[in-house]
Amino acid sequence: MAVYNFRSIEPKWQKIWLEQKANVTPADSDRPKFFALEMFPYPSGQVHVGHLRNYSMGDVVARFKRSKGYDVLHPMGWDAFGLPAENAAIQRGVHPKTWTFSNIKTMREDLQSIGFFYDWDREVATCHPGYYKHQQQLFLDFYKAGLVYQKESMVNWDPVEETVLANEQVIDGRGWRSGALVEKKALRQWFLNITAFAEDLLEDLSLLDQWPQKVVLMQENWIGRSEGARIQFKRTDDADATIEVFTTRPDTLYGASFLAVAPNHPLALRQSHTLPQLAEFIREAGQTSTSQETLDTQEKKGCFTGLYVEHPLIKGETLPVYAANFALMDYGTGALYGCPGHDQRDFEFAQKYNLPILTVVYPSADQPYDAVKEGKPWLEDGVIVNSDFLSGLPVVEAKKKIIQWLVDNQLGYKETTYRLRDWGVSRQRYWGCPIPMVYCDDCGVVPVESAALPVILPEDVEFKGGNPLERHPMWKNTPCPKCGKPAKRETDTLDTFFDSSWYFLRFCNPFEDDKPFDLQAVQKWMPVDKYIGGIEHAILHLLYSRFFCKALRKTGHDKVPNEPFKALLTQGMVCHETYKNAKGEWVFPDEVDKTDTGTYILKADKSPVTVGRIEKMSKSKKNVIDVNQIIKTYGADAARFFLLSDTPPEKDMIWTDDGIEGAWRYLNRIWRLIEQFFETKTFNPSQASASEAFISTHKALLAINNVLEKDQFNVAIAQVRILSNVLFETNFAEISKHEAEFAIQSLLIMLGFFCPHLCEELWEFCQFEGYLWQQSWPHVDMTLIEQQSVRLAIQVNGKLRAQLDVPSDAPASQIETQALSLPEVQKYLSGGSPKKVIVVPNRVVNIVC
RNA sequence: GCGGGCGUGGUGGAAUUGGUAGACACACCAGACUUAGGAUCUGGCGACUCGCGUCAUGGGGGUUCAAGUCCCUCCGCCCGCACCA
Numbered sequence: 059m060a061v062y063n064f065r066s067i068e069p070k071w072q073k074i075w076l077e078q079k080a081n082v083t084p085a086d087s088d089r090p091k092f093f094a095l096e097m098f099p100y101p102s103g104q105v106h107v108g109h110l111r112n113y114s115m116g117d118v119v120a121r122f123k124r125s126k127g128y129d130v131l132h133p134m135g136w137d138a139f140g141l142p143a144e145n146a147a148i149q150r151g152v153h154p155k156t157w158t159f160s161n162i163k164t165m166r167e168d169l170q171s172i173g174f175f176y177d178w179d180r181e182v183a184t185c186h187p188g189y190y191k192h193q194q195q196l197f198l199d200f201y202k203a204g205l206v207y208q209k210e211s212m213v214n215w216d217p218v219e220e221t222v223l224a225n226e227q228v229i230d231g232r233g234w235r236s237g238a239l240v241e242k243k244a245l246r247q248w249f250l251n252i253t254a255f256a257e258d259l260l261e262d263l264s265l266l267d268q269w270p271q272k273v274v275l276m277q278e279n280w281i282g283r284s285e286g287a288r289i290q291f292k293r294t295d296d297a298d299a300t301i302e303v304f305t306t307r308p309d310t311l312y313g314a315s316f317l318a319v320a321p322n323h324p325l326a327l328r329q330s331h332t333l334p335q336l337a338e339f340i341r342e343a344g345q346t347s348t349s350q351e352t353l354d355t356q357e358k359k360g361c362f363t364g365l366y367v368e369h370p371l372i373k374g375e376t377l378p379v380y381a382a383n384f385a386l387m388d389y390g391t392g393a394l395y396g397c398p399g400h401d402q403r404d405f406e407f408a409q410k411y412n413l414p415i416l417t418v419v420y421p422s423a424d425q426p427y428d429a430v431k432e433g434k435p436w437l438e439d440g441v442i443v444n445s446d447f448l449s450g451l452p453v454v455e456a457k458k459k460i461i462q463w464l465v466d467n468q469l470g471y472k473e474t475t476y477r478l479r480d481w482g483v484s485r486q487r488y489w490g491c492p493i494p495m496v497y498c499d500d501c502g503v504v505p506v507e508s509a510a511l512p513v514i515l516p517e518d519v520e521f522k523g524g525n526p527l528e529r530h531p532m533w534k535n536t537p538c539p540k541c542g543k544p545a546k547r548e549t550d551t552l553d554t555f556f557d558s559s560w561y562f563l564r565f566c567n568p569f570e571d572d573k574p575f576d577l578q579a580v581q582k583w584m585p586v587d588k589y590i591g592g593i594e595h596a597i598l599h600l601l602y603s604r605f606f607c608k609a610l611r612k613t614g615h616d617k618v619p620n621e622p623f624k625a626l627l628t629q630g631m632v633c634h635e636t637y638k639n640a641k642g643e644w645v646f647p648d649e650v651d652k653t654d655t656g657t658y659i660l661k662a663d664k665s666p667v668t669v670g671r672i673e674k675m676s677k678s679k680k681n682v683i684d685v686n687q688i689i690k691t692y693g694a695d696a697a698r699f700f701l702l703s704d705t706p707p708e709k710d711m712i713w714t715d716d717g718i719e720g721a722w723r724y725l726n727r728i729w730r731l732i733e734q735f736f737e738t739k740t741f742n743p744s745q746a747s748a749s750e751a752f753i754s755t756h757k758a759l760l761a762i763n764n765v766l767e768k769d770q771f772n773v774a775i776a777q778v779r780i781l782s783n784v785l786f787e788t789n790f791a792e793i794s795k796h797e798a799e800f801a802i803q804s805l806l807i808m809l810g811f812f813c814p815h816l817c818e819e820l821w822e823f824c825q826f827e828g829y830l831w832q833q834s835w836p837h838v839d840m841t842l843i844e845q846q847s848v849r850l851a852i853q854v855n856g857k858l859r860a861q862l863d864v865p866s867d868a869p870a871s872q873i874e875t876q877a878l879s880l881p882e883v884q885k886y887l888s889g890g891s892p893k894k895v896i897v898v899p900n901r902v903v904n905i906v907c
Numbered sequence: 908g909c910g911g912g913c914g915u916g917g918u919g920g921a922a923u924u925g926g927u928a929g930a931c932a933c934a935c936c937a938g939a940c941u942u943a944g945g946a947u948c949u950g951g952c953g954a955c956u957c958g959c960g961u962c963a964u965g966g967g968g969g970u971u972c973a974a975g976u977c978c979c980u981c982c983g984c985c986c987g988c989a990c991c992a
Contacts, residue, residue: 272987275911279988286992305992318992358990384990394992402908403990477991596987704919704932712919716933723946724932730947764923773921776931783931851927856973858927896972902926906972 062729064693068815072173080831081175084129092128093583094120097591098135103161105168105685107632114698115707116590117174118811122766125835131583133565134176136162138185140554143489147521154489158185172694173814180568184557190491191512192574198505199613205251211482215243220524222486247484252605256281256476268625273596280597282477287461289470291367294376301367304390304475309456312445313397313418317367318382320392326381329363336361343383358407359383370469390475399429400436418445483553488526490551498538498545507539525549559606562586577617589623627769630710634681636670644680672712695813696722702771725816732820735802741795748842752797754784755804759838762808778809804836852877853904854886870897877903
């Protein structure tokens with residue numbers, strides 16, 4: 059047998075798997091199903107280490123579940139619309155379609171050269187009309203159900219490129235490519251009514267008990283439910299007019315000393331016509347950036363609007379109305395009432411503008427409080443004071459009572475608001491899914507007929523800034539679906555989050571041409587049993603997908619589950635040391651050599667290299683490694699093994715040369731081990747009792763099963779190594795053929811989840827039956843594990859003093875007697891008898907004296 | 908500021924969920940084989956005593972027969988959100 063040559067083994071098995079359709083999803087059976095899914099990638103053209111780590115995890119899960127007797131669905135596809143394709147078109151003159159499909163081809167080959175067990179028959183690309191025609195139908199379904207509407211909304215407008223920029227393309231207020239000052243521009247855009255599902259989305263988070271708690275919490279905060287009241291304040295200048303505010307603290311209404319409206323509140327804008335200083339304030343407020351720093355440090359400022367309102371509870375008292383920079387137009391009603399005694403911002407504002415600071419809540423009845431004296435407002439729970447009929451009530455009770463009063467007097471009502479906003483899905487871009495809507499002068503906004511779908515993205519377009527669809531007369535002009543008169547198409551395309559909000563449903567049956575998804579297949583495969591991807595999608599992608607499922611159920615797709623992802627695993631990033639040359643420029647790890655003394659030099663000219671912090675891999679810091687290079691040097695199996703071996707999946711891991719080399723050395727040892735086994739020609743036909751190798755195999759099977767169920771891939775690998783360490787010591791000639799084969803086969807099955815090519819090759823080499831991928835999880839003989847004698851820890855007063863080997867079924871009384879007779883124990887008893895003896899079966903004996 | 912998480916050898920990390928802390932590795936050290944080795948194999952590897960022992964899971968306190976694990980408190984680090992009324 060030759061040495062371990064991954065360069066020939068890996069392509070060999072990849073070819074066999076593809077030819078034999080080893081990874082094709084099984085047809086209907088009565089076996090349980092398992093849908094393993096990794097977040098599909100954007101086809102940038104390169105598989106990076108992050109993908110490799112992510113997809114290696116999914117592959118282990120899929121292969122493991124398959125061996126456990128599940129029908130596994132494990133598909134892969136491409137999140138293929140998006141901005142980078144258009145940038146490539148502008149920079150290099152390649153058509154986005156050409157660029158994208160060529161990238162897909164490269165990446166598909168790359169993924170296949172890593173040996174992932176995907177059902178490639180089910181591959182989807184969101185930029186394919188066969189995919190997006192269904193998406194357009196879903197959009198129309200949503201439209202008919204009233205879940206889609208249009209409204210004016212602000213965008214970042216680059217006046218040089220004549221294009222809309224995403225928030226992340228605006229750097230210090232300027233366009234990332236043009237450097238032009240970005241303007242705010244109002245455009246009429248399409249929105250999905252996700253807020254209608256705010257309560258459902260919040261409530262159903264409690265069903266997601268297999269999601270990281272952290273992600274659930276982030277979504278909870280994002281939805282941001284807050285309970286309070288709407289209150290009408292009557293204006294003094296116009297008996298019929300009111301200002302409506304939202305508050306979570308209606309109980310402190312007696313402490314109100316002013317009203318604040320957002321600078322862009324209609325009332326503020328109207329008043330500014332006659333108040334120049336107000337106009338100036340509004341202008342200034344509109345200019346300040348919304349970056350973290352300014353928000354953090356910005357002083358609370360305001361400007362009197364010239365208006366007053368009546369205090370709803372105190373006859374004859376009025377409150378001034380300010381425009382204030384901390385009031386937000388798009389939260390609540392865009393107006394609030396200020397209670398400086400019990401709100402931090404209101405307190406600062408009142409101090410600045412000399413407004414009254416009243417205390418209406420005491421920490422408790424016998425513990426008075428004065429915000430002015432203390433220098434800070436009282437924000438906690440307490441007892442209401444100085445508030446007429448509310449006085450003496452705890453905060454919670456006071457809230458209920460005041461809301462009832464407001465309702466009785468027709469001045470307000472209970473209200474729940476959410477931070478969550480509706481989802482704007484319009485993008486002023488070419489490379490996206492066309493929105494199937496038509497604008498007709500006579501009929502208004504008219505949806506495209508279902509029969510006319512898909513609205514195909516035209517290919518003959520020019521890229522010279524702006525949206526090419528706007529300049530395409532043929533495509534843009536179309537007869538109105540309703541009246542037939544000349545009309546114009548919607549030239550905006552859909553947000554790519556729309557594409558990725560239902561691809562998992564499509565995977566259930568991507569062969570169905572007539573419908574977006576086959577409800578029977580959806581019923582069979584959904585929900586996704588394990589979804590693996592980056593934490594960066596903790597909010598938007600996951601929230602939108604959850605929303606889609608709920609919305610689809612409202613539009614007739616009642617077999618779609620309420621929640622798409624049963625279990626979520628968010629994997630950590632891959633990090634690497636950073637290097638700089640003598641000039642202080644970043645250099646690639648590839649360009650660096652380590653010397654014998656442990657210092658680093660440049661390969662090119664031997665000049666010294668300084669080693670910087672370990673950081674997440676990024677192109678800008680050049681601390682990236684080339685996946686193809688790694689696979690050429692060490693093989694895909696070694697890379698996959700290393701990526702999962704040391705660090706728990708959800709944590710950031712550090713890529714090191716030592717690590718990948720260690721993995722590679724281990725695989726070579728396994729190769730030699732199997733060789734040694736295979737060369738054993740005679741076994742022991744009369745073996746008396748179970749061998750250590752055999753027992754260790756059963757223990758490993760049990761342990762690995764348990765840890766893989768918990769996604770502890772690193773611990774599973776440690777257990778594989780424990781088993782192989784035993785087998786390295788085993789002389790196979792001394793044990794029976796059956797036990798030796800069982801041990802080797804089990805080892806290959808378990809290690810095969812991580813290193814499938816190597817193990818498949820070794821399986822074949824040993825002339826075992828069938829293929830490795832067809833093997834089911836070996837039967838674990840629990841009696842073999844349990845029959846073992848166990849080593850108990852013998853403690854005296856909680857301190858370890860001795861060890862004792864006993865049969866695992868020994869009665870406690872016998873263990874106690876044996877333990878007490880140990881000389882190490884006698885020493886501490888000094889002749890007396892113990893106060894108490896605790897025997898924990900198979901673990902520990904603690905003697906208290 | 909609010910919310911959440913974490914803190915274990917030189918390093919990555921285990922610990923059956925309250926039961927022998929440091930599994931499994933990496934690095935390092937010593938030895939063997941070798942023309943050579945950055946290959947392979949063997950052994951060592953928390954600290955102090957280098958003897959039986961004692962101390963060790965960020966610091967301090969508590970609950971318990973028993974605490975890395977539970978509670979309180981302080982310190983440090985990381986992540987998310989944020990003028991949200």
